[in-house]
Amino acid sequence: LASEASQSARTAATTTLPGLLSVMAKDDHAQKHKAEILKALQQGTADGNAAVRTAAAQALGASAKFWMRDAVESELVFNVLLSLIDDAAGDVRSAAVTALATFATTALDESVLTLKLVPKDIWSKVANSILTVCNDQSDKARASALRALGCIVDLLEPEMQETLPGEKNSGIAAENCEYIHIRCAECLAVGVARPPPKCQWNACRSAGQLFRSPKLLSSPTAARSVLDILAKPLCEEVSARANLKVRIQASQALLQIFSGHCPWQRQDTDRILLAVCNGIVFVANGGRCADDVSNASGAPKGSGYPPAPPGLEKAQVQSSSQGQARAAAEARQHAAYLEQLQAELLRLVAHCVSPDEDSLSPELLRALTAVAPELERWCRTKEKDSEEAASLASSLA
Numbered sequence: 001l002a003s004e005a006s007q008s009a010r011t012a013a014t015t016t017l018p019g020l021l022s023v024m025a026k027d028d029h030a031q032k033h034k035a036e037i038l039k040a041l042q043q044g045t046a047d048g049n050a051a052v053r054t055a056a057a058q059a060l061g062a063s064a065k066f067w068m069r070d071a072v073e074s075e076l077v078f079n080v081l082l083s084l085i086d087d088a089a090g091d092v093r094s095a096a097v098t099a100l101a102t103f104a105t106t107a108l109d110e111s112v113l114t115l116k117l118v119p120k121d122i123w124s125k126v127a128n129s130i131l132t133v134c135n136d137q138s139d140k141a142r143a144s145a146l147r148a149l150g151c152i153v154d155l156l157e158p159e160m161q162e163t164l165p166g167e168k169n170s171g172i173a174a175e176n177c178e179y180i181h182i183r184c185a186e187c188l189a190v191g192v193a194r195p196p197p198k199c200q201w202n203a204c205r206s207a208g209q210l211f212r213s214p215k216l217l218s219s220p221t222a223a224r225s226v227l228d229i230l231a232k233p234l235c236e237e238v239s240a241r242a243n244l245k246v247r248i249q250a251s252q253a254l255l256q257i258f259s260g261h262c263p264w265q266r267q268d269t270d271r272i273l274l275a276v277c278n279g280i281v282f283v284a285n286g287g288r289c290a291d292d293v294s295n296a297s298g299a300p301k302g303s304g305y306p307p308a309p310p311g312l313e314k315a316q317v318q319s320s321s322q323g324q325a326r327a328a329a330e331a332r333q334h335a336a337y338l339e340q341l342q343a344e345l346l347r348l349v350a351h352c353v354s355p356d357e358d359s360l361s362p363e364l365l366r367a368l369t370a371v372a373p374e375l376e377r378w379c380r381t382k383e384k385d386s387e388e389a390a391s392l393a394s395s396l397a
Contacts, residue, residue, distance in 0.1 A: 007049045014044045014055040018062040034066065038073060045080050050089035057084055057092060061099025064106040071117040078103070078122055085129045090138025097133050097141070100126050101148035104155055123155040127180055134187045143199045146191045149184055150206025153213045156180045181216045185226040192233040192250070200237065201249040207234060208253035212260045224263045231257075231268055235275035238345075244287055244337040247279060251344035258351045269352035270364055276352070277367035279345050284374045287338045342378060349375070 017037050044056025060067070060077055067077040081103075084096035104126070107118060130152065133145035157180075188210065191203030207230050210216060216223050230253075237250035254272055257264050282288075360368070 007052060010044070010047065010049070010052045011055045014041065014052060014059055017041060018059050034073075037063075038067070038076070042076075042080055045084060050087075050092055053084065053087065053089065054091045054095045057081060057095035057099050061095070061102040064099070064103045068103065068106055068117065071119075074103075074117055075119055075122070078119075078126070082125060082129050085133060090136065090141045093133055093136060093138065093141040094144040097130050097145045097148045100130065101144075101151040104148075104152040108154060123152060124180065127152055127156055127184070131183060131187050134191060139196055139199060142191070143196075143202050146188065146199055146206055147202040149188065150202075150209035153181065153184060153206075153210050154215055156184075156215055179219070179222045179225070181210065181213070181219075181222050182225050182229070184210060185229040189229050189233045192230070192237060197243040197246050200241075200243070200246045204234065204237065204246065204249035204253045208249075208256040211253065211256040211262055214260075217261050220263050223261075227257065227262060227264060227268065231271060235271050238272075238348075239275040239278040244334070244341060247282070248337065248341050248344055251279070251341065251348060255344065255347055255351070266359075270361060272348055273352045274364050274367055276345050276348050277364075277371045279341065280371040280374055280378075283338055283342050283345070284371075287334060287341075346378060 017040065041056050041059055044059070045053050047053050047056065060081060064077075067073045078100075081096050081099050084092055087093050087096070104123070127149075130145050130148050133141050134149065136142040136145065185207075188203045188207045191199055192207060194200065210226060210230075216226060234250045234254050237246055238254065241247050241250070256262075257268065
């Protein structure tokens, strides 16, 4: 690899190395080959070409289970990947945090790894590095980091962590501001609200993993703080986000609040129910925001362009046919997403309804009353997980 002049050849060769490790796993000389491959990958992460460094980081992640079986090798690989967090190329930073996330998921698989082989402080270092990339200028790197954060939360101890240089208290009580899980929640709250959608739904997914993390739930104080930080931005996504996949992921994240022992309160369920009401209106309108509906109804039907020159009519017909097929496929996908969002909203209603309707705030009562006919219609078509929703809809209709 080091002697190959062609960048594409070096990249291609690097991507084959994890497969070679798998093939040679039962070889009597596997340890020797393993050391050679690790050396080659280490050289790849220092290559002058970003594509090669990216491939090397990806290869280290793809072969995580091989390095994690040896304390010396695992520490070396961790340090190599952590050094790439400051790489000049966004693709390399993205590949590095994704590889670190793979090491975390490997570490949680006890059949593959003995956690004692990993340095005790490594996951704190990994978390700090991933948190740094969560604010990256590269959307690709940021999306990868926001997803990676959810992969490591079960490996983080809820103990006081040192605040990074330059960090400021963002409003959390001083005695709690340095819990590592709270820092993760603060980062995810920003990620949930900040486009593009790929970053947002990754942040939502990681927020759901954080809500059900046994490590977090072992500290009720930290768990309550995390809920205070994340409930509002997640509800805002359920309530007002145009992107369907983001709404779905935000709804699924909120559902995780009720899957364990997260210390939720009535104020949380009221906020969620209000967001769900807005979500129901969104689905009832076909999954379009008000601006989209107005644009769809008021768009001009003619293009205003003159007829195509002779000889181009056939190409135009083919293009039109392809466009119709693409539009039909998008419509089917849109309908599938709407159906999934409808199911998630019903599940949230089932968890949040209260038998005491008199205790509902006037704002929430008005919202529930407004969507009750639509909610009742949903419940007639979807019986599973919706008995409480059906009961509420009937009483408010």
